[in-house]
Amino acid sequence: KGRYMVFEPSMQHAASERREMEVELDKAMREGQFLLHYQPIVDLRSGYLLGVEALIRWKHPERGMIAPADFIPTAEETGQIVPLGRWVLAQACREVKVWQARLPEGRQVRVSVNVSATQLSKSDICADVGRALEISGIDPGCLVIELTETALMHNSDSVLATLIELKKLGVRIAIDNFGTGYSSLAYLHRFPIDILKIDRSFVERLGGVDGGEDFARAIITLGGTLDLEVVAEGIELENQQRGLIELGCVAGQGFYYARPCLLHELEYSVHMARRRT
Ligand code: C2E
Ligand code: MG
Numbered sequence: 540k541g542r543y544m545v546f547e548p549s550m551q552h553a554a555s556e557r558r559e560m561e562v563e564l565d566k567a568m569r570e571g572q573f574l575l576h577y578q579p580i581v582d583l584r585s586g587y588l589l590g591v592e593a594l595i596r597w598k599h600p601e602r603g604m605i606a607p608a609d610f611i612p613t614a615e616e617t618g619q620i621v622p623l624g625r626w627v628l629a630q631a632c633r634e635v636k637v638w639q640a641r642l643p644e645g646r647q648v649r650v651s652v653n654v655s656a657t658q659l660s661k662s663d664i665c666a667d668v669g670r671a672l673e674i675s676g677i678d679p680g681c682l683v684i685e686l687t688e689t690a691l692m693h694n695s696d697s698v699l700a701t702l703i704e705l706k707k708l709g710v711r712i713a714i715d716n717f718g719t720g721y722s723s724l725a726y727l728h729r730f731p732i733d734i735l736k737i738d739r740s741f742v743e744r745l746g747g748v749d750g751g752e753d754f755a756r757a758i759i760t761l762g763g764t765l766d767l768e769v770v771a772e773g774i775e776l777e778n779q780q781r782g783l784i785e786l787g788c789v790a791g792q793g794f795y796y797a798r799p800c801l802l803h804e805l806e807y808s809v810h811m812a813r814r815r816t
Contacts, residue, residue: 576799588810590649593631632675651683656690679709688720739773745782
């Protein structure tokens with residue numbers, strides 16, 4: 540009333556695409572079209588497997604394997620991320636618990652699960668985590684909840700209460716893609732964080748000539764000072780691995796070590812062999 544708005548046909552197109560995706564996501568959940576891939580997180584020096592990160596995939600009957608970037612944003616907008624995220628938590632705990640039993644000292648192998656800002660604010664994430672732990676029987680210390688900096692910034696009082704509740708369950712909390720959001724020192728002090736994950740963009744710059752290692756070094760030093768574990772993401776090259784080791788980083792993941800795959804495919808990987816020996 541009393542104003543005008545500009546309409547473009549592309550807006551309608553985007554809205555109807557989103558609606559279509561919403562219907563497809565519902566169907567996919569009903570028909571069990573989702574699965575989890577796992578990427579190893581290894582000790583950078585020895586290649587010893589420390590844990591895995593669970594990454595969702597959509598096996599679409601016509602379109603093949605769909606990456607999370609192509610459906611997670613819609614699932615967040617529609618709220619479908621809540622039941623989907625609940626499934627991811629339960630499935631990851633269940634699969635990893637079974638797998639742990641087959642590994643030497645397997646009880647210590649961790650699983651990291653990504654939890655989005657919407658899940659944190661719009662669902663009872665503590666109840667979902669509690670249920671996943673109980674049903675699977677996995678040791679709570681082996682479950683890592685990965686949150687982004689953006690998730691922590693919204694309504695930080697209630698986020699703080701949720702994180703305290705999660706810590707009471709015994710799980711660990713990691714900040715994903717650290718350094719790309721607000722990176723406020725205040726929340727590192729305020730929230731019960733255990734792990735910082737160095738964003739891929741900082742790892743990419745390692746070994747360059749333009750002082751590209753400064754940020755990675757700063758995050759690793761910060762982790763050491765605050766007594767937090769640091770995990771480097773997106774290691775693709777040997778010189779990145781070397782650079783990280785020189786900076787004192789202990790753990791990492793990336794295509795240099797392994798691409799995400801089904802859990803049982805990891806059984807014969809070199810990282811598992813390192814565990815066995
Ligand atoms: P993320 O949590 O930062 O996960 C790491 C992403 O980087 C994964 O992409 C992984 O395949 C990719 N990656 C790993 N190593 C390398 C590397 O060496 N080079 C490059 N270029 N990429 C590498 P993916 O599986 O496509 O997932 C993308 C994002 O989708 C994740 O980013 C995460 O934010 C989100 N996501 C994935 N699974 C879930 C889920 O179950 N729930 C929620 N809420 N989000 C998820
Ligand atoms: Mg992650």
